[in-house]
Amino acid sequence: MRFNKVKPGSLFACVLGARIVFYKVSQPETWEEGPCPACGDAAPWNARSVSSGRLAHVCKNEEVVLLESKQDRAIHETVYLQGDDARRFFKEGYCESCLRPAGEWARPDRFGGCEVHGDYDRGGNLCGFLCSQCAGAGS
Ligand SMILES: [Zn+2]
Numbered sequence: 001m002r003f004n005k006v007k008p009g010s011l012f013a014c015v016l017g018a019r020i021v022f023y024k025v026s027q028p029e030t031w032e033e034g035p036c037p038a039c040g041d042a043a044p045w046n047a048r049s050v051s052s053g054r055l056a057h058v059c060k061n062e063e064v065v066l067l068e069s070k071q072d073r074a075i076h077e078t079v080y081l082q083g084d085d086a087r088r089f090f091k092e093g094y095c096e097s098c099l100r101p102a103g104e105w106a107r108p109d110r111f112g113g114c115e116v117h118g119d120y121d122r123g124g125n126l127c128g129f130l131c132s133q134c135a136g137a138g139s
């Protein structure tokens with residue numbers, strides 16, 4: 001379905017099976033750079049991530065996947081870090097949303113690893129981590 005046909009409040013993903021779920025906001029907001037260069041939308045902040053609450057922009061004619069069943073809405077967003085990944089995360093990692101260092105909100109388990117909320121981009125690719133507060137009440 002094209003994004004401009006999606007009703008405000010509806011949940012959607014940008015591609016089928018994407019990990020990140022958005023909903024369309026009823027009152028789009030403007031951003032500082034002016035209209036979207038791709039679609040000319042004057043108020044580009046027209047969607048919000050369900051898990052992180054972050055604003056996003058979807059072009060008017062972009063095809064999105066509407067999510068209706070409860071199962072589709074499930075967001076599988078935790079990642080298990082271990083070994084060097086975990087050590088690096090505790091030392092240098094931070095929450096993508098509130099920027100607090102990982103050392104303040106993440107604790108290693110008895111194996112030295114850690115389960116952490118992933119922050120996914122619109123394509124469903126992992127691009128960072130979120131503390132449990134920023135990951136939202138749903139989890
Ligand atoms: Zn656009």
Ligand SMILES: [Zn+2]
Pocket residue numbers: 095096097098099100130131132133134135
């Ligand atoms: Zn945070």
